[in-house]
Structure formats: structure tokens, C-alpha cells
Amino acid sequence: RKEVEQDPGPFNVPEGATVAFNCTYSNSASQSFFWYRQDCRKEPKLLMSVYSSGNEDGRFTAQLNRASQYISLLIRDSKLSDSATYLCVVNENSGYALNFGKGTSLLVTP
Amino acid sequence: DAGVTQSPTHLIKTRGQHVTLRCSPISGHKSVSWYQQVLGQGPQFIFQYYEKEERGRGNFPDRFSARQFPNYSSELNVNALLLGDSALYLCASSRGTRDQPQHFGDGTRLSIL
Numbered sequence: 001r002k003e004v005e006q007d008p009g010p011f012n013v014p015e016g017a018t019v020a021f022n023c024t025y026s027n028s029a030s031q032s033f034f035w036y037r038q039d040c041r042k043e044p045k046l047l048m049s050v051y052s053s054g055n056e057d058g059r060f061t062a063q064l065n066r067a068s069q070y071i072s073l074l075i076r077d078s079k080l081s082d083s084a085t086y087l088c089v090v091n092e093n094s095g096y097a098l099n100f101g102k103g104t105s106l107l108v109t110p
Numbered sequence: 111d112a113g114v115t116q117s118p119t120h121l122i123k124t125r126g127q128h129v130t131l132r133c134s135p136i137s138g139h140k141s142v143s144w145y146q147q148v149l150g151q152g153p154q155f156i157f158q159y160y161e162k163e164e165r166g167r168g169n170f171p172d173r174f175s176a177r178q179f180p181n182y183s184s185e186l187n188v189n190a191l192l193l194g195d196s197a198l199y200l201c202a203s204s205r206g207t208r209d210q211p212q213h214f215g216d217g218t219r220l221s222i223l
Binding site for chain 1: 141143145150151152153154155158160165166168198200202208209211212213214215216217
């Protein structure tokens, strides 16, 4: 079983739609959580850190449920420029490595 | 301020050769990590260095090695290249604590013929 699992998609949504991505992780000792965004053939870029209390950054909302070992990302009012692969990332307490999911592909269409 | 810089951008090698990839972290960052990303997968952790010491190693063969220099820059070396080593090699830097996110360079795209 992979340590971080995501639905690979693709998610095809129209502009203005709300879309949610989910992610589960297997190590209950995991301490830090992030969402990264990766455009085609580019490097991953930090979208936001994820905190237990949930956090919001403009149109983006991230939630963490430690009991269920579940992380989510909600994008409201989707823009064409949101089209990318969204990577769920977990940093375990036992080490410093980032564990990446395979990524969820999003395509926002006009 | 400059971000994480990696060189070269692209590289073509043949099987059996070796390669050295270079990375300069963001100013003030003392930790450098290396990741391998093959098409359709998320990045896979190879190494992390902090203050010139190896702090973590992923599940990669001994053909992969790395080091960090006093100025916190880093090199990743891969010997006896195999076709399966073709990938995007990403370097990331951070301040070094677990809660700090890592920031990635543009990567080196390595192709093995």
C-alpha cells in the first residue's frame, strides 16, 4: 500500500466550478502536510501547508482529519489557470523526507 | 532573492556512464533534498542533507550518492547509469525543520540512451 494515495483523476470542470481533491496517508505518526501544484514538465510549487484546524488561502481551502488520516483541498470559482496536477504531500515524524502522492490532474475548461 | 537553482537543465547520457547534478539552495536554507520523478508519478525521495551531514536516504541503490558543501550547495552523483534512471531530478531546499515546506528548483531532465 502506498503511503500517500490520491485519486489520479483527471478532473475536468468548467470555469467557475468548485472542485475537491482527497488524499489519504498511511502513517499515523505523520506530522506535516502540504499541497503542491505541478504544471506540465515543471517543478512542484508549494500551494499551501495544511493545519489541523483547517486553513484557507483565497479560493483554496485545505482540511486535515488526523483520526481518518485524510487530507482535502477545495478549490472554489475555478480558473483556467488552475489547470495543473495537485500533489498531496506528507512529512513523517520519523524522517525529513516528503512523501508525495501520484497527483490529481485538474483541467478547467472555458 | 534567487530560488533554488539546478544545473544542467537537460542532460543526455548513455548506459554505463556517470552523471553529476548540481543544486544551489535558497539563501539562508541549510537543508537540501534530492528527488527523482518519473513520468506519471510523484517525486520519490533520494537523499536529504543538513549542515553537510546526510540526514535521510530513500530506497535507491548505492549507485546514487550525494554530498553537501560548506556553502550548502549540493551534488547528486549517479554511477553506472541505467535506462530506468531517465527522469526529472529535483532539488529542494528548506530551513531544515520538519514543519518547514521545501522549495523546488526547476529540475534536471536526464535522458539515458
